[in-house]
Amino acid sequence: MTDKFIFRFVAIVTVVVILLVVLLNRHMIPGPAVAPAFTPYLPMLNAMLNGTCTVLLLASLYxxxxxxxxxxxxxNIITFCLSSLFLVSYVLFHYLMRNETVYGDLNGDGKVLGDELVIYGLQRKIYLSILIPHIILAAGVLPLVLLSFYYGLKMEVVKHRKLVRWTFPIWLFVTASGVVVYLMIKPFYHF
Known part of the structure; x- marks a missing residue:
């Protein structure tokens, strides 16, 4: 395989994954009328996968x-596999679950109490300040991870090191912030 082929493959995979996630989050891909019984457990599974990946990334650095x-x-191979499993679980959850979870919505009626209660307003701002970079960097880290793996497995150490200087901190932030996002939004799940 040539570098040109790999770059195209990584670009296609990245675009397809991002497009799929956007379409699912905008509810443009119809899911089932009733979610299977295991669906509410997927966010916790995702947080556990992210937490495990955080620890594995730090161990890998060590x-x-x-x-x-x-x-x-x-x-890194284990971390990559677990992150891939996370991605499948994340996509599956958003395909199966049509209820929108909003931070600060204690009643499950779509009305955010954060605007009425000062504490929830401040917590919501903190939550969004973590969630927004998490989402942006999660989309951007995929091609970096794929290319880092490609160079690492080919033992092209110079290219691998150069790329991992960016990949590692972004991937670490995404996995760690994923756990924080889950812990913050969990009280507002209504399923």
């Missing part, structure tokens, strides 16, 4: 700093 390339590779 082992590469120790010069242990074998463990570094294995941890």
């Amino acid at each position: 082992f590469i700093k120790q010069g242990n390339i074998t463990v570094h590779k294995r941890l």
Whole structure:
């Protein structure tokens, strides 16, 4: 496989994934009338996957700093697989669940109490200040992860290191902030 083919493949995968997520979040892809019983557990699964990936990324950094390339590779492959599982679970949740969860909506009626209660207003601003960069960086990290893996598996160390300087902190932020976002929005789930 040539670099040109890989770049095109990464671009196509990235565009398809982002488009799918946008369409699902805008409810432009019809899901089932009734969500399966396991659906409410998917956000918790996603948070657990993100938390595990955060720990694995930090362990991977530790082992590469120790010069242990074998463990570094294995941890990154596991992290990549878990992140892929997260993506499937995330897409599945948004396909199956049609109810919109809004931060500050205690009654489940779509009315945000954050505007009425000062504490929820402040918490909502904090939540959005974490959620917005999480979403933007989650969309941007996919091609970086794919290309980092490509160069790492090919043992093109110079290209891999150069790219991972950006990939690692973004991927780490996305996985860690995903857990924080879940913990903050969990009290407002109505399913």
